[in-house]
Amino acid sequence: MLIHMQTDSLCMRSDAPQPPEKPLQGSQCCVLDDGLSVVLTRYRASQAWVEESHTPHTGAGVIMTFGLQGHSDYRERWGPRIDFRHGHTTVTAFHQSQGERHIPEGEAVLQLRLVASTGWLARYLGERYQSALPASAGSRSLAFQPTSAGSRAHLQALQASIQTGGSRIQTHIHALSLLGEQLEALLPKPRHTQHIATADAERIVQAHEILLNELDRPLTLAYLGARVGLGEQKLKQGFRRMFGTTPQHFLHQQRMRHAHTLLENGQQVAQAAYATGYRHPSNFSLAFTRFFGYAPKAIKQRNSL
Incomplete structure (x- = not known):
């Protein structure tokens, strides 16, 4: 299984007069397929933190964020605020998004993200995925809701697999199960x-x-x-x-x-x-x-x- 540490290319700023201490952060990324990856990200900020962010993913696609601990939000430069919260699932369509990530003071944040590109979506869903994607650059929130019991079980297994370097096939199974549950609820049924x-x-x-x-x-x-x-x-x-x-x-x-x-x-x-x-x-x-x-x-x- 391909797992590596990664950090986004970000331009940091703070609303405080003096530059604050950079939040502790780290990400583990597992590439599951061409155009499909899972990312486990941790943040801990000693004081409120704002970072300007350009989506590191090329092209367009869908991101599913599962809040495992704490909360943060992303404020699209041309759109609304997108929330990420413990116990909730946030589904977002993106296309060259630019905005700000906000981390509250003292907050310990743990999030698991599934990132699917348009190419991957097209291979598995045909044209059904197109209605979910933004017509122009930016992000669009598709769902924000409590994480279901079924998803929580897959999340626990997927998190353990990423952290311990578990079986690749089990990682695929749990990731695809999470994707399937969310996408089938959001995208048009084939007719x-x-x-x-x-x-x-x-x-x-x-x-x-x-x-x-x-x-x-x-x-x-x-x-x-x-x-x-x-x-x-x-x-x-x-x-x-x-x-x-x-x-x-x-x-x-x-x-x-x-x-x-x-x-x-x-x-x-x-x-x-x-x-x-x-x-x-x-x-x-x-x-x-x-x-x-x-x-x-x-x-x-x-x-x-």
């Missing part, structure tokens, strides 16, 4: 249906952008269809074909992720509720708890520790 006309596809992409950029508005399927000039049924079916989910489910997922970020940045529950389209904070709290498995107030309590 033998009529091709989407170019004009309709453009309208569906426009609807997708509206959902991403107007999370605070009461976006119904009827309103969205009228806005882009498509019937509700055609919009719903086309959206599922192109993005592997319904507009309503996609909107809910994006709202919850955005609300989580707002709460972590210190906003009150009511503020996060209004910013994500909820007019009643109690309804927001219920939806948030069902989605993440813990209440919005738990974030404020955790940040105050």
Whole structure:
């Protein structure tokens, strides 16, 4: 098994007046296949740390980050913040991404990443992977959710295999099992249906952008269809074909992720509720708890520790 220590090419900076001590860090990388690798990364910062980062991976692809300890975040220069947290799985599509990695003061961070290039995705998924990738340079978050029990078992085995130089075939099995679970939930199911006309596809992409950029508005399927000039049924079916989910489910997922970020940045529950389209904070709290498995107030309590 090919395992080597690697560090990203990064330009360091700090918001403190004096240059702080560089955080302790190290990575173990195992190349599983042409275009597929797994990386185990550790950080420990004695004080809050910010580092400018250019994605070290060439081309485009998908990164699955499994939080094993602590938390950090990545703030895309042209996009939203992407969170990495203990017990959560973050799936991100990338293409020549540039931004900043933030490590909280005193935080011990341990993360396992699976990196799949477009070439690898194309070999295993055909054209299904294309809907997940950003149309231009940057990163796009595809999922942020608690890590499932099945994934946790594969993660433990994969981490042990990387750290001890275990069997290559077992490393492959656990890595592919993790990839399979996440990708099958995110990407469109293969269907033998009529091709989407170019004009309709453009309208569906426009609807997708509206959902991403107007999370605070009461976006119904009827309103969205009228806005882009498509019937509700055609919009719903086309959206599922192109993005592997319904507009309503996609909107809910994006709202919850955005609300989580707002709460972590210190906003009150009511503020996060209004910013994500909820007019009643109690309804927001219920939806948030069902989605993440813990209440919005738990974030404020955790940040105050």
